[in-house]
Amino acid sequence: xxIAVVKPTRRKLDLRNGRVDLSHGAGGRAMGQLIEDIFHxxxxxxxxxxxxxxxxxxxxxxxxxxxxxxxxxxxxxxPGGNIGSLAVHGTINDVAMSGAKPLYxxxxxxxEEGFPLADLAKIADTMGAASREAGVPIITGDTKVVxxxxxxxxxxxxxxxxxxxxxxxxxxxxxxxxDCVIVSGSIGDHGVAVMSKRENLEFDxxxxxxxxxxxxxxxxxxxxxxxxxxxxxxxxxxxxAATLNEIAHQSSVGFRIDEEKIPLKPEVAAACxxxxxxxxxxxxxxxxxxxxxxxxxxxxxxxxxxxxxGQEAAMIGHVVEDPHCFVQMETxxxxxxxxxxxxxxxxxxxx
Amino acid sequence: MxxxxxxxxxxxxxxxxxQISEEVRPDVNYHFMxxxxxxxxxxxxxxxxxxLPDNVRMIHGPGCPVCVLPIGRLDAxxxxxxxxxxxxxxxxxxxxxxxxxxxxxxxxKAAGADIRMVYSTLDALRIAEAEPHREVVFxxxxxxxxxxxxxxxxxxxxxxGLENFxxxxxxxxxxxxxxxxxxxxxxxxxxxxxxxxxxxPAHVSTVIGTEPYDEFAENFRKPVVVxxxxxxxxxxxxxxLVRQINEGRYVVENQxxxxxxxxxxxxxxxxxxxxxxxRESFEWRGLGDVPQGALRLREEYSxxxxxxxxxxxxxxxxxxxxxDCGAILRGVKRPTDCKLFGTACTPDTPxxxxxxxxxxxxxxxxxxxxxxxHAKTKEIERSVx
Numbered sequence: 120x121x122i123a124v125v126k127p128t129r130r131k132l133d134l135r136n137g138r139v140d141l142s143h144g145a146g147g148r149a150m151g152q153l154i155e156d157i158f159h160x161x162x163x164x165x166x167x168x169x170x171x172x173x174x175x176x177x178x179x180x181x182x183x184x185x186x187x188x189x190x191x192x193x194x195x196x197x198p199g200g201n202i203g204s205l206a207v208h209g210t211i212n213d214v215a216m217s218g219a220k221p222l223y224x225x226x227x228x229x230x231e232e233g234f235p236l237a238d239l240a241k242i243a244d245t246m247g248a249a250s251r252e253a254g255v256p257i258i259t260g261d262t263k264v265v266x267x268x269x270x271x272x273x274x275x276x277x278x279x280x281x282x283x284x285x286x287x288x289x290x291x292x293x294x295x296x297x298d299c300v301i302v303s304g305s306i307g308d309h310g311v312a313v314m315s316k317r318e319n320l321e322f323d324x325x326x327x328x329x330x331x332x333x334x335x336x337x338x339x340x341x342x343x344x345x346x347x348x349x350x351x352x353x354x355x356x357x358x359x360a361a362t363l364n365e366i367a368h369q370s371s372v373g374f375r376i377d378e379e380k381i382p383l384k385p386e387v388a389a390a391c392x393x394x395x396x397x398x399x400x401x402x403x404x405x406x407x408x409x410x411x412x413x414x415x416x417x418x419x420x421x422x423x424x425x426x427x428x429g430q431e432a433a434m435i436g437h438v439v440e441d442p443h444c445f446v447q448m449e450t451x452x453x454x455x456x457x458x459x460x461x462x463x464x465x466x467x468x469x470x
Numbered sequence: 471m472x473x474x475x476x477x478x479x480x481x482x483x484x485x486x487x488x489q490i491s492e493e494v495r496p497d498v499n500y501h502f503m504x505x506x507x508x509x510x511x512x513x514x515x516x517x518x519x520x521x522l523p524d525n526v527r528m529i530h531g532p533g534c535p536v537c538v539l540p541i542g543r544l545d546a547x548x549x550x551x552x553x554x555x556x557x558x559x560x561x562x563x564x565x566x567x568x569x570x571x572x573x574x575x576x577x578x579k580a581a582g583a584d585i586r587m588v589y590s591t592l593d594a595l596r597i598a599e600a601e602p603h604r605e606v607v608f609x610x611x612x613x614x615x616x617x618x619x620x621x622x623x624x625x626x627x628x629x630x631g632l633e634n635f636x637x638x639x640x641x642x643x644x645x646x647x648x649x650x651x652x653x654x655x656x657x658x659x660x661x662x663x664x665x666x667x668x669x670x671p672a673h674v675s676t677v678i679g680t681e682p683y684d685e686f687a688e689n690f691r692k693p694v695v696v697x698x699x700x701x702x703x704x705x706x707x708x709x710x711l712v713r714q715i716n717e718g719r720y721v722v723e724n725q726x727x728x729x730x731x732x733x734x735x736x737x738x739x740x741x742x743x744x745x746x747x748x749r750e751s752f753e754w755r756g757l758g759d760v761p762q763g764a765l766r767l768r769e770e771y772s773x774x775x776x777x778x779x780x781x782x783x784x785x786x787x788x789x790x791x792x793x794d795c796g797a798i799l800r801g802v803k804r805p806t807d808c809k810l811f812g813t814a815c816t817p818d819t820p821x822x823x824x825x826x827x828x829x830x831x832x833x834x835x836x837x838x839x840x841x842x843x844h845a846k847t848k849e850i851e852r853s854v855x
Binding site: 443455 | 478480483484487514515516517518519520521566589701816817818828833836837838839840841
């Protein structure tokens with residue numbers, strides 16, 4: 120007997136007007152199609168094509184690092200990026216701040232029922248492009264759909280692994296009096312770009328988010344500074360004020376920084392002025408703060424200035440002995456003041 | 471931004487600071503109160519104290535609307551927000567202010583109250599328009615600067631025939647508070663506190679002008695210099711006050727001529743007068759009852775007055791007895807004199823009014839200036855050793 124195998128015609132996802140519905144998270148064919156048509160298409164690599172629930176990769180010799188991060192930024196799209204680029208760059212940066220070379224990422228999506236497929240595809244495409252540009256593939260993932268009102272569009276969780284070069288072991292308690300503080304570029308760009316698109320707050324500005332993967336910059340720094348780079352941080356939520364205060368407490372030291380030396384775009388300064396914000400507290404997504412031993416500080420700074428993502432890098436101060444762990448700043452006005460943590464929330468859901 | 475940078479020029483500041491140092495008499499101590507939180511913030515944020523000679527002392531006054539809001543009125547607002555039909559619209563800086571028993575608007579919101587942070591009165595008005603089934607109440611707070619926008623919102627609500635919009639009026643009046651400080655026993659009779667002159671409000675004065683200060687400058691023989699909120703404004707105002715003291719003058723001078731006229735903004739004043747009248751007395755947190763210290767809605771607008779519309783009562787409430795805010799606001803004590811400062815009371819866990827907003831005297835000192843005490847202690851330790 121001849122049995123004809125009839126393949127059902129598969130209707131394509133309506134990427135123009137379609138919306139995510141609960142069937143896209145139910146484990147059936149619709150979910151398979153969503154993953155295939157949107158995520159696999161955007162992230163395209165051999166691991167995903169294998170279609171496993173996990174991905175295997177060879178482990179190089181040495182020490183590895185692992186990190187995880189959640190993204191809930193509002194609005195999802197902002198000048199200079201979207202939640203997808205943020206998720207890729209942010210996780211790569213968290214790996215890179217250890218001095219490690221990022222290798223692989225995972226991505227998990229919690230999507231609200233009714234979310235436009237076009238927006239989801241746009242976010243996935245951005246993630247694919249960001250991960251390809253960085254050379255760090257997304258090799259495993261997950262998708263969940265929740266009822267309308269139980270999430271806000273889409274939330275993304277990413278994890279990343281990387282490999283440490285030999286002899287690199289940066290620790291949060293490693294800052295020593297006399298060390299130099301280097302920032303890789305202008306501060307506050309991301310926070311202001313996101314704020315400029317907030318409902319009720321919209322204002323016209325040309326500021327773009329600085330969202331960027333910093334692992335090639337950190338590699339260039341580590342190549343000249345090696346273990347004399349005590350530690351690196353990306354000053355995201357809470358800005359460089361939070362980062363310096365964290366390091367001060369973890370290392371039991373104080374900081375003296377000079378307001379005039381901190382790179383700040385005039386447009387960002389202006390926006391912070393009328394929003395009543397201190398740019399030192401405003402989030403960055405493509406900047407780093409490095410604490411560097413004085414003997415290699417000039418060489419590390421030179422390496423940063425030679426890198427496209429460090430062209431505005433500047434030495435902004437140094438580490439001092441201080442049992443109170445104060446971050447003190449000489450103001451551009453000539454007086455002194457403390458740079459403190461932020462009390463409460465300056466602006467929620469910035470990343 | 472160029473406009474702002476000009477008022478933050480460090481070199482100019484050093485020139486003025488040098489002039490102050492040259493002109494102060496070594497045998498005289500100068501005590502100046504900056505009334506406004508905006509000035510307090512500028513002084514702390516730019517480290518202005520470092521530029522002043524030791525015998526010029528700044529006393530941080532009560533000019534922070536969030537700080538002087540009595541706990542009882544905050545409790546009333548929280549209770550109002552918990553009513554199922556009410557949407558309470560508030561400026562963000564009120565969200566974390568602690569009410570009685572550890573409550574706050576932020577916690578009430580987390581527990582389900584419909585509380586929305588707005589950036590202007592017009593946002594609240596828009597919510598009332600978009601959601602006609604909700605009782606939208608605007609938590610109106612602030613000095614003379616923020617009263618005209620509230621009046622404008624009321625005008626717009628009337629024009630649009632919005633029946634579901636009302637305000638909880640906590641607008642307070644600056645000159646009355648300065649009068650209260652000057653008339654307080656420590657300042658007026660006992661002489662335990664010296665206030666030799668005032669830096670007068672910046673934005674408030676753009677509305678009310680400089681004339682309202684004439685009376686007490688004359689009566690209490692204290693110079694007043696109305697100044698802008700930029701650090702150069704403040705340091706220039708200090709120089710002007712030093713000169714008045716040295717010359718034995720006590721008049722109202724205007725440093726902030728780029729924005730303030732003697733008569734203020736008559737149009738805004740008329741709009742405010744149309745809707746509001748003075749309360750006989752109003753509690754300022756830290757200062758106590760201030761005669762004519764606040765505004766309320768006139769009888770004919772009681773429909774828009776949340777206090778009447780919802781029969782609000784202000785529960786009696788007391789500050790922590792160990793809290794020295796009242797004395798700090800009058801210049802009797804410094805933030806560091808308070809036992810709670812920096813221990814039980816910090817900007818993350820504020821107990822008293824001066825710690826609740828970044829413009830409060832204690833919060834500003836804690837956030838920006840607390841290294842100074844430690845530096846002084848070190849110096850003393852060194853000199854003893």
